[in-house]
Amino acid sequence: MRIPVLLACLALLAGTAASHAAPRPHCADAAVKQAAKLLAFHSDNDDRAQVDPDSVRAIGTVGALVGKGRFDVIEVEGSIYKGEYRMRLIYAQMPGDCVLMGQEILERSDPY
Numbered sequence: 721m722r723i724p725v726l727l728a729c730l731a732l733l734a735g736t737a738a739s740h741a742a743p744r745p746h747c748a749d750a751a752v753k754q755a756a757k758l759l760a761f762h763s764d765n766d767d768r769a770q771v772d773p774d775s776v777r778a779i780g781t782v783g784a785l786v787g788k789g790r791f792d793v794i795e796v797e798g799s800i801y802k803g804e805y806r807m808r809l810i811y812a813q814m815p816g817d818c819v820l821m822g823q824e825i826l827e828r829s830d831p832y
Contacts (some may be wrong), residue, residue: 744777772797776795779793791821792811792812795808807825
């Protein structure tokens with residue numbers, strides 16, 4: 721009797737967790753393409769450079785340098801051979817359009 725109740729509870733929890741997954745950011749596809757270009761540029765077109773399209777996530781907004789506007793920040797993970805990279809792409813908040821305003825790339829490592 722306890723096992724069916726336990727299984728029902730687990731199924732309910734699994735459905736609840738899936739419904740709370742973060743929605744894909746508005747400019748996710750553009751961010752993946754731009755991250756691939758940025759990683760290729762950073763690696764001098766190394767053919768081992770890869771971007772993980774499943775790693776795309778919105779991490780918030782940043783204020784524009786001029787005016788009161790805000791920009792969306794989208795993070796994408798990538799790798800080159802054994803090196804792992806985090807790229808952040810900054811897009812203007814415009815309905816129906818993805819305007820790249822900035823980008824950064826950092827290697828995930830400890831040089832110290």
